[in-house]
Amino acid sequence: MTATRTALQTAPLLRLEGVTKVFGGATTALDGMSLAVRDGEFLSLLGPSGCGKSTALRLIAGLSQPTRGRIRWREGAEAALGVVFQEPTLAPWSTVFDNVWLPLRLRGVGRGVARAQVEESLASVGLEGFAKAYPRELSGGMKMRVSIARAMVTRPKLLLMDEPFAALDEITRFKLNDDVLALQARLGCTVVFVTHSVFESVFLSGRVVVMAARPGRVVEEIAVEAPARRDDAFRTAPEYAAQCRRVSDALKNAMAQA
Amino acid sequence: MSAPADIGRAAARSLPLDAEEAARARRARRERVGAVALPLLVVGGTILLWHWFVTAYAVPHYILPGPGRVVSQLVEDWDVLFGALLVTLKITLLALATAVLVGGGLAVLFSLSRWVEMSFFPYAVILQVTPIVSIAPLIFIYVESPTAGLLICAWIVAFFPILSNTTLGLRSVDHNLDDLFTIYGATRWQRLRHLQAPSALPYFLGGLRIAGGLSLIGAIVAEYVAGSTGTNGGLAFRILEASYRLNIPRMFAALLLIALAGVAIFAATALLQWLALRRWHESAVRRER
Ligand SMILES: Nc1ncnc2c1ncn2[C@@H]1O[C@H](COP(=O)(O)OP(=O)(O)OP(=O)(O)O)[C@@H](O)[C@H]1O
Ligand SMILES: [Mg+2]
Numbered sequence: 001m002t003a004t005r006t007a008l009q010t011a012p013l014l015r016l017e018g019v020t021k022v023f024g025g026a027t028t029a030l031d032g033m034s035l036a037v038r039d040g041e042f043l044s045l046l047g048p049s050g051c052g053k054s055t056a057l058r059l060i061a062g063l064s065q066p067t068r069g070r071i072r073w074r075e076g077a078e079a080a081l082g083v084v085f086q087e088p089t090l091a092p093w094s095t096v097f098d099n100v101w102l103p104l105r106l107r108g109v110g111r112g113v114a115r116a117q118v119e120e121s122l123a124s125v126g127l128e129g130f131a132k133a134y135p136r137e138l139s140g141g142m143k144m145r146v147s148i149a150r151a152m153v154t155r156p157k158l159l160l161m162d163e164p165f166a167a168l169d170e171i172t173r174f175k176l177n178d179d180v181l182a183l184q185a186r187l188g189c190t191v192v193f194v195t196h197s198v199f200e201s202v203f204l205s206g207r208v209v210v211m212a213a214r215p216g217r218v219v220e221e222i223a224v225e226a227p228a229r230r231d232d233a234f235r236t237a238p239e240y241a242a243q244c245r246r247v248s249d250a251l252k253n254a255m256a257q258a
Numbered sequence: 259m260s261a262p263a264d265i266g267r268a269a270a271r272s273l274p275l276d277a278e279e280a281a282r283a284r285r286a287r288r289e290r291v292g293a294v295a296l297p298l299l300v301v302g303g304t305i306l307l308w309h310w311f312v313t314a315y316a317v318p319h320y321i322l323p324g325p326g327r328v329v330s331q332l333v334e335d336w337d338v339l340f341g342a343l344l345v346t347l348k349i350t351l352l353a354l355a356t357a358v359l360v361g362g363g364l365a366v367l368f369s370l371s372r373w374v375e376m377s378f379f380p381y382a383v384i385l386q387v388t389p390i391v392s393i394a395p396l397i398f399i400y401v402e403s404p405t406a407g408l409l410i411c412a413w414i415v416a417f418f419p420i421l422s423n424t425t426l427g428l429r430s431v432d433h434n435l436d437d438l439f440t441i442y443g444a445t446r447w448q449r450l451r452h453l454q455a456p457s458a459l460p461y462f463l464g465g466l467r468i469a470g471g472l473s474l475i476g477a478i479v480a481e482y483v484a485g486s487t488g489t490n491g492g493l494a495f496r497i498l499e500a501s502y503r504l505n506i507p508r509m510f511a512a513l514l515l516i517a518l519a520g521v522a523i524f525a526a527t528a529l530l531q532w533l534a535l536r537r538w539h540e541s542a543v544r545r546e547r
Binding site (some may be wrong): 058061062063081083085087089091092094095102103105106107134135136156 | 299404432434435437438439440441442443444448452453456459537539543
């Protein structure tokens with residue numbers, strides 16, 4: 001992404017400094033993780049199951065506190081956060097509109113005032129006609145789009161995504177990958193994306209952070225070289241395949257170490 | 259980005275049904291008719307059998323009145339029995355309303371504070387497991403007004419299912435949604451209003467359906483216990499009174515009214531449940547396969 005270049009001169013958006021998380025005094029989910037998240041970048045956390053990817057995201061989201069180490073946000077950047085979970089996590093009793101309105105509603109923005117923003121957010125994920133539908137009337141991919149629209153409606157500086165497309169078929173996943181990239185390019189937000197797909201991580205990110213399990217830790221950071229536009233041509237390009245192999249090898253290494 | 263293919267139902271409806279769908283539609287239609295017709299048929303058959311038995315064996319009406327006799331008795335005693343029905347229904351509905359208020363309110367309180375729940379939930383259980391017939395005589399001794407006594411008895415029976423169901427419901431919140439509320443800095447009130455209350459609604463309505471029937475039972479049982487001291491004369495009181503006079507047809511007529519009231523309460527709560535949940539809850543939505 002072009003945004004990574006412009007961001008280098010400023011302080012990182014947030015920084016994990018030797019973050020350790022121990023559950024129940026026994027399970028070390030994360031061991032001394034250090035990471036800087038820069039403005040406007042697309043960063044992937046890649047690793048085998050149980051390496052602490054979700055734990056890291058929850059720590060960044062402020063849903064739990066590190067056992068040791070700390071997470072430092074750049075002055076004034078903390079509040080603007082959007083999250084997409086592995087499941088769409090929509091309120092089944094609310095329409096699509098009300099689900100997307102929720103973050104604004106919790107900040108005291110009324111329905112009328114929020115309408116334009118909610119509709120714009122729905123349009124940006126291609127769901128303009130579905131404001132009145134209930135989640136149960138949508139397909140899995142459409143529910144995920146609603147979840148993304150909800151995360152984007154507050155115009156967050158940082159978007160956290162925890163294996164958002166893991167449950168979807170490959171065609172839908174490719175489509176949503178394209179959509180997320182387009183959305184990020186348009187809104188210029190920073191994305192931290194958790195996945196255990198090598199191909200997805202290379203396709204999407206400027207930087208892939210490879211993690212290993214037991215205890216969860218960062219083993220390698222790999223910068224991805226890519227054209228300005230990542231599209232189907234990139235998906236089939238030899239450079240893409242080569243970088244996938246590099247990341248895949250790093251992942252194999254990480255798993256051998258564990 | 260393009261919109262996903264429109265799955266609008268209106269468009270689908272104008273297309274001809276395939277064989278599987280047509281068969282399913284036929285089956286659904288048959289089931290809808292059957293759901294009404296079969297119970298009516300069974301009731302009709304039972305009444306005919308009853309009538310036949312009474313006439314064929316010339317059973318005297320002071321032992322077993324025929325269905326015709328019961329209905330004519332109901333018409334004859336309408337003023338007395340309808341008045342009694344109103345008295346019983348008033349107790350029942352008041353008890354149900356109080357059960358909803360107190361049961362629901364306590365459940366909210368419990369969800370706000372684990373400490374309150376730990377302190378008071380055991381008492382709710384004790385109240386529930388102690389048979390009402392054994393507490394009722396005490397209540398009628400301590401409580402001056404018979405109406406208040408009846409109300410308390412019916413309420414004790416009805417409130418527990420609402421309390422326990424709603425407590426469970428308020429706690430069955432999707433964890434990820436809960437996290438989302440935390441991320442967006444929701445207040446305690448917002449969480450209760452926009453997350454816990456809707457999650458608990460299906461549970462609450464399930465509790466209400468049980469409580470509706472129980473409050474009628476509680477009211478009737480309390481009237482029996484109150485006996486002649488309950489001078490307000492509900493349906494159970496009329497049944498007792500008729501039994502002293504060996505007026506069997508009137509006992510049957512009163513029984514019929516109680517059963518009808520129970521069915522009406524059940525139907526009303528079921529309708530309420532359907533109305534509240536039909537748009538989104540798995541229990542109420544029609545599945546399209
Ligand atoms: N709340 C918790 N209590 C106890 N242990 C936990 C808790 N959450 C996570 N863990 C443990 O921490 C480790 C890391 O879990 P985490 O969910 O972060 O892994 P992950 O990388 O997201 O895995 P996956 O790809 O399967 O989602 C695991 O060993 C898990 O058992
Ligand atoms: Mg995870």
